[in-house]
Amino acid sequence: MQIWLIPAYILLILTGVFLLYLAFKTEDRRYIYLAVAFYVIFPVLITLKLPIDISPEARQLYDAVESLPDSSTVLLTFDYYPSTVAETEPMSRAALRHLFGKDCRVLTLTTVPLGGPSIAERVTREIAKEFGKVYGVDYANLGFKYNYVAVLKGMGNSIEAIYPADNSGTPLSEIPMMADIKNYNDIDFIFLVSDNGVVDYWISIVNAQYGIRVGSGVTAVMAPKFYAYIGSGQMTGLLGGMKGAAEYELLVHKPDTAVKGMTAQSLVHLFIILSVIAGNIVFLSGKRRRKRGAA
Amino acid sequence: MIVAFFFNPERSFVGGLESEVLSWVTIVGGFTLLLGVVSLVRVNYSAVKRKSEDWIFKLATLISVFVMAIPAILPKNVSSLFGRDVGSIYDWLFNYVDAPMMSTMFAMLAFYIASAAFRAFRARNAEATLLLVTATLVMLWRVPMGEIALKSIHANLPYLINTYIMNGANLAVQRGIIIGAALGAAAMSLRIMLGIERTYMGK
Numbered sequence: 222m223q224i225w226l227i228p229a230y231i232l233l234i235l236t237g238v239f240l241l242y243l244a245f246k247t248e249d250r251r252y253i254y255l256a257v258a259f260y261v262i263f264p265v266l267i268t269l270k271l272p273i274d275i276s277p278e279a280r281q282l283y284d285a286v287e288s289l290p291d292s293s294t295v296l297l298t299f300d301y302y303p304s305t306v307a308e309t310e311p312m313s314r315a316a317l318r319h320l321f322g323k324d325c326r327v328l329t330l331t332t333v334p335l336g337g338p339s340i341a342e343r344v345t346r347e348i349a350k351e352f353g354k355v356y357g358v359d360y361a362n363l364g365f366k367y368n369y370v371a372v373l374k375g376m377g378n379s380i381e382a383i384y385p386a387d388n389s390g391t392p393l394s395e396i397p398m399m400a401d402i403k404n405y406n407d408i409d410f411i412f413l414v415s416d417n418g419v420v421d422y423w424i425s426i427v428n429a430q431y432g433i434r435v436g437s438g439v440t441a442v443m444a445p446k447f448y449a450y451i452g453s454g455q456m457t458g459l460l461g462g463m464k465g466a467a468e469y470e471l472l473v474h475k476p477d478t479a480v481k482g483m484t485a486q487s488l489v490h491l492f493i494i495l496s497v498i499a500g501n502i503v504f505l506s507g508k509r510r511r512k513r514g515a516a
Numbered sequence: 517m518i519v520a521f522f523f524n525p526e527r528s529f530v531g532g533l534e535s536e537v538l539s540w541v542t543i544v545g546g547f548t549l550l551l552g553v554v555s556l557v558r559v560n561y562s563a564v565k566r567k568s569e570d571w572i573f574k575l576a577t578l579i580s581v582f583v584m585a586i587p588a589i590l591p592k593n594v595s596s597l598f599g600r601d602v603g604s605i606y607d608w609l610f611n612y613v614d615a616p617m618m619s620t621m622f623a624m625l626a627f628y629i630a631s632a633a634f635r636a637f638r639a640r641n642a643e644a645t646l647l648l649v650t651a652t653l654v655m656l657w658r659v660p661m662g663e664i665a666l667k668s669i670h671a672n673l674p675y676l677i678n679t680y681i682m683n684g685a686n687l688a689v690q691r692g693i694i695i696g697a698a699l700g701a702a703a704m705s706l707r708i709m710l711g712i713e714r715t716y717m718g719k
Contacts, residue, residue: 271660303615304622367545375538487661496634
């Protein structure tokens with residue numbers, strides 16, 4: 222670590238504390254906004270390398286993918302809107318690197334109409350280029366179809382019946398890799414990346430009814446819910462938020478945007494905790510003062 | 517769907533029927549999207565025509581809908597700018613206009629959460645204090661700097677949080693919520709199928 226970063230970060234933290242003091246003194250929340258802006262922008266410009274522990278859930282997901290035989294078929298979903306790409310896209314990128322690195326055939330789709338197909342197309346093509354993978358042979362993008370319950374259920378019978386063509390309009394019958402991928406029986410693992418409630422349906426319809434292992438990467442606010450599925454064995458591994466994405470990036474030995482984002486997220490979390498503590502000290506001392514005044 | 521669950525989809529009439537019905541559901545769903553677009557255009561067009569309040573924003577909505585939709589619908593064999601492939605107008609607008617705007621809106625949450633934590637997250641009673649302490653521990657556990665801080669108190673503290681808070685209390689509560697919601701959904705479905713619940717029909 223560069224030595225000069227330490228005083229720079231100490232100065233940054235002290236600036237935040239001073240802005241918090243000003244926010245209390247003037248009761249102007251804009252000082253809080255300014256502090257958050259500092260804590261987000263500065264670490265993005267000057268990144269601090271932090272040690273990141275791998276959670277058991279992220280390790281479980283990595284091991285599940287790692288244990289797949291080479292050339293397995295994996296369904297990777299892009300069930301997220303552009304608003305959450307900071308958390309979810311690094312998961313998709315890391316997952317693709319892991320899957321392509323193992324020579325898996327990757328089938329992508331989305332249950333999100335706004336953005337999902339475009340994000341899947343952009344990210345998959347970019348990572349496929351890194352590994353020299355060919356569209357139609359090593360990977361294919363099915364795109365979006367309306368009504369995810371019907372889509373999830375219908376793919377159990379026939380993928381082609383639900384998706385007659387891929388995202389670009391090419392009939393599935395003309396895509397070589399789809400020749401032996403007819404339904405869930407031909408898929409070895411499902412890797413979900415999602416920012417919405419569709420994960421429950423993948424569990425209750427696809428895992429429960431077809432018995433395919435499902436692992437997922439979700440936003441940080443969603444992650445606590447899915448510990449229940451991990452505990453019951455219905456979900457094989459979980460990545461929670463940007464930290465989960467950073468863990469997976471480290472597991473696939475390719476640190477990327479999520480690892481870089483950990484410094485900013487650490488500082489903002491610490492600042493929020495500091496704000497809560499300071500707010501409570503003021504609240505409790507005010508309460509005591511009022512009590513004393515009343516007595 | 518319930519009956520079809522018990523039949524082999526490839527070898528039975530009921531299974532084949534299920535497959536057919538599911539295909540039709542997605543087709544009908546596509547038309548409902550079209551209906552939504554038609555409705556949006558009608559409502560906004562009439563507001564613009566009447567120059568009602570905020571008509572300029574409604575005009576912006578209409579322009580946005582057509583600018584995004586028309587190049588995406590036009591056949592890509594006419595020009596590479598049409599369709600939805602990489603390099604098309606739709607793709608460009610999505611990646612460089614729509615996605616950054618949506619990300620910006622979502623990123624604003626960080627500022628509001630920080631401000632709300634500063635103003636509203638108070639230990640007013642025992643329950644609020646418990647929530648506050650748990651939230652603080654989980655927030656620390658979820659970031660590398662926090663993990664370092666927790667480890668400086670006790671090396672096993674991050675592991676204990678994962679085991680007892682996330683895989684303990686949290687898991688138990690989430691499981692209760694999931695089972696409760698599922699039972700509620702099953703009961704509601706039964707009420708609708710038996711004709712007891714008719715509020716969805718406006719009755």
